[in-house]
Amino acid sequence: MKSNKIKQSIVAACVATLGLAGASAYAKDVRFGFAAPLTGPQSHYGEDMQNGLTLALEEANKKGIEIDGGKATFVLVSKDDQADPRVAVQVAQQLVDEDVNGILGHFNSGTTIPASRVYNDAALPQIAMATSPEYTLQKYDTTFRMMTSDTQQGSAVGKFIVEKLGARKVALIDDRTAYGQGLADEVEKAVKAAGGQIVRREYTTDKANDFTSILTNIRAAAPDAIFFGGLDAQSGPMKRQIVTLGIKAPLVSGEMTRSDTFIKLAGDAADGTYASLAGVPLAQMAAGKDFEAAYQARFKKAPGVYAPYAYDGAWNMITAIQNAKSADPAKYLPELAKLSRKGATSEHIAYDARGDLKEISVTIYQVKGGKWEMVETMVSQAN
Incomplete structure (x- = not known):
């Protein structure tokens, strides 16, 4: 601080x-x-x-x-x-x-x-x-x-992975927290609903920094994309290890990865990473x-x-x-x-009656040249 x-x-x-x-x-x-x-x-x-x-x-x-x-x-x-x-x-x-x-x-x-x-x-x-x-x-x-809730965000991200990235085979990793697991669960539902397949699901913790073992398992499944539900403290080193292992599939994550901390931790490996963020760009x-x-x-x-x-x-x-x-x-x-x-x-x-925001807005970003850049924004009203 x-x-x-x-x-x-x-x-x-x-x-x-x-x-x-x-x-x-x-x-x-x-x-x-x-x-x-x-x-x-x-x-x-x-x-x-x-x-x-x-x-x-x-x-x-x-x-x-x-x-x-x-x-x-x-x-x-x-x-x-x-x-x-x-x-x-x-x-x-x-x-x-x-x-x-x-x-x-x-x-x-x-x-x-x-x-x-x-x-x-x-x-x-x-x-x-x-x-x-x-x-x-x-x-x-x-x-x-x-x-916006993870139900709303995960639905948009899963659809983006399949329809916009063209990923038919998707691997999932989550950190077992309420946030990470919940978001990954919603992405899994949306990937399947869009016609994609989950070829591997792995788990880690919000304290881990070595993901070599689970990434090696994922590499064997040859996914078209990898989604991670968790914090930038994990997604940063994870992206470096993805590159080191020669995995070509892009990393996609949630709003806790969409940070400058992720870019600092991932270093030169950060480019190409996607992250969703509830809401629209500032x-x-x-x-x-x-x-x-x-x-x-x-x-x-x-x-x-x-x-x-x-x-x-x-x-x-x-x-x-x-x-x-x-x-x-x-x-x-x-x-x-x-x-x-x-x-x-x-x-x-x-x-709405549950206390969720009625307006659903989700933006997808990608790291290009060491900076987060907007790719697509989706805004709708909850039913």
Whole structure:
């Protein structure tokens, strides 16, 4: 982490000015719980998400939003869940005990799903980055997403592999996490539905860095493409080993591979890799350019993949609270469920009955000359 401020356990997004003429005589803190990996190999994901949330809360505080009879000060209560499901449950209970007004997190599906049960028991609305289908299939009325789900993304990726890459024989690898396995499962369904064949399925972990054995097994199956469900910390060295073993099949992966970290880890071998990303490129987002400029000004660097979705997630919760004129979860939850607003990532942000986003958007990228370049974007509405 480059800034100690970002890693503080409580991040005050901004303190609203008191005592202005015509303003309320007091300020009311609205505390949002946030949890993600803020240390370890996935901390760059957590930092990116936290920055997007912080930017939204700072903007909200500058607007002087009034709720519950007073001017609100939106505060982010941050916890490091270490991308560990057991730690995530402990952190979730801590946030509940600290009487936060809502939850913006977690990041990983594997931490979000067990933590969501704690929040649901406490009747706390939760908007998470997690993309695993299981998150909203629990049928809790408290669960909402920041991004397109893996069911939607996997369907688009599997179809792309068969129809656009012309791959009839596909090998799958996943890291056994809720995210990696769930995405690979959806890709497998879509490949078969498009007329492709799964010739090999292998498994690894989110801590591994030597994939020679499973890649040797895959090479023997002579696939036309290899799909990996997992993190950039694994896909980077995996791509180097694919090249070393002389495997010509392209590597295709999900949004956690679509990062600068992957390119750094894969080195010269990165070129030719495909990765899907829920949503559209930042430059094509409804207010992507404005968001990027604001992010650059605030954090002195370009936003990552997850920052704009976190930003919209925060504004979704803030807007629901504003519409309800209350930060009481019981009062603003119905407003969140029927939300309809224009955001940075989309002009049509709304939720279905499960808490999934109604708009489905997936973009395929490819590494060319050491940089990610857009290949194709698919946008549709959920049925």
